[in-house]
Amino acid sequence: MDKSSKNILNSEKEQLAKLQKIVEKTIEEEKLMADNLLHEPEEIMSRGQKISDKVASFGGSWKFIILFGVILFLWILFNTLALKNLEFDPYPFILMNLILSCIAALQAPIIMMSQNRQEEKDRKRNENDYLINLKSELELRSLHQKVDLLLEEQIQILIKSQSEQLEMLKKLQKKLDHK
Template sequence: MAETRRARLDTPREQRRPLVPRPSYDSDTFGVFAEQFARFMGTAKFLIYMTLFVAAWVAWNLTMPDDLAFDAYPFIFLTLMLSLQASYAAPLILLAQNRQETRDKVVAESDRQANARAHADMEFLAREVASLRMAINDMATRDYLRSELRSLLAELDDRAIEREGERRSELERPVERASD
């Protein structure tokens, strides 16, 4: 009975409906936005725009009369704006870096698997080359074949000479018999 009141670890808990609905968003879309934002912040164009913005801000507040200047000399509002931008930029840049790190891990794993396959292929080819070398050592070499063919040719020449000699001797015998 006590077990039914307590949550068991082998059964999932019932999902509770939140009191306040949470806003939903697509994490991939948000991640793509973060990557684009981080890429833009890492460009010279962003630095030029930011420099022009700050220079215009300072120039406006230094040169305009007091009733048109909206930020006095210590530029506290400008500092607040830059701090706000940095507080939003840092997490977005970190999110973009995390996504890039995940992609890099996938690529590294793919490279590792390709390297493992290439290594296995190289080992297989090395074994094949070794077996071919061993088989070649058992085979007749070109020089050996040439010497064997030369000896066979010499033997055939000797036989041909012997046969020619036998034919001549047979041809000469009937001529000698006819003269007897």
């Protein structure tokens, strides 16, 4: 193998090595970002936030609805069927209405607090998704530019090697013509 062929092969190996390093670096950066997203730092919540989340999760469950329905049914049943001296809330159940109103008045803002916190979490998640998409787009652009640069270098090397080969062919042609 002559010198120009070795140069061509060496330059191709160098180009492939550069390209491989670029791809490996990009993959490593993407892995770091994915690890950071999978292992998010834990959210620090105050006692009130923890309570509002628990109240909202219990207050919006079938367990709460069924339990509350059973309690109301027993309340009404007891106050309807009990002896007059044992009744604590006779019909029209004014005490029950007062308690229900108080529960609703307290439960609504607590659930709203929990929903607001969840909305903030969703907003942060959406911002992270946007930033990830933006970073991916920038990385793709960067990779395209690097690949284009490598291709340009390869084309220049090929043109140079072709010109060298053409010169060699001309020399061979001259030698053949002189014989």
